[in-house]
Amino acid sequence: MTGDLMFGYETGPPYFDDLNGGSARGMIAAADTLLGLINEQTIVVPGHGEVTDRAGLQIYRDRLVSMRDHITAAIARGLSEDEVVALRPTEGFAHAGRGTDRWVRIVYREYHR
Secondary structure (H helix, E strand, O other), X not given: OOEOOOOOHHHOOOOOOHHHOOOHHHHXXXXXXXXXXXXXXXXXXXXXXXXXXXXXXXXXXXXXXXXXXXXXXXXXXXXXXXXXXXXXXXXXXOOOOHHHHHHHHHHHHHHOO
């Protein structure tokens, strides 16, 4: 059971409590830890979304990394927070919307230091 570490596409990006130390780095590290603890026979139950397996968790983790990489690349190009949100770096992973935009802003601020 992954709890809020793993969300399905229909529900949006994963929630983390950024105001109390939660971060995209931590989410990726937690996914890496889980991947190291399970095997191909393990049933993975996300906090939201469809039951999956190790391969599904790997895809999810890789998508987190991809979104992070898109955001950090945009930061390196000098894009503002609003410009990065407008790029929709979560496309194909989480539906666009206020919660998704908030998530992008949180990740932007995490890496724009």
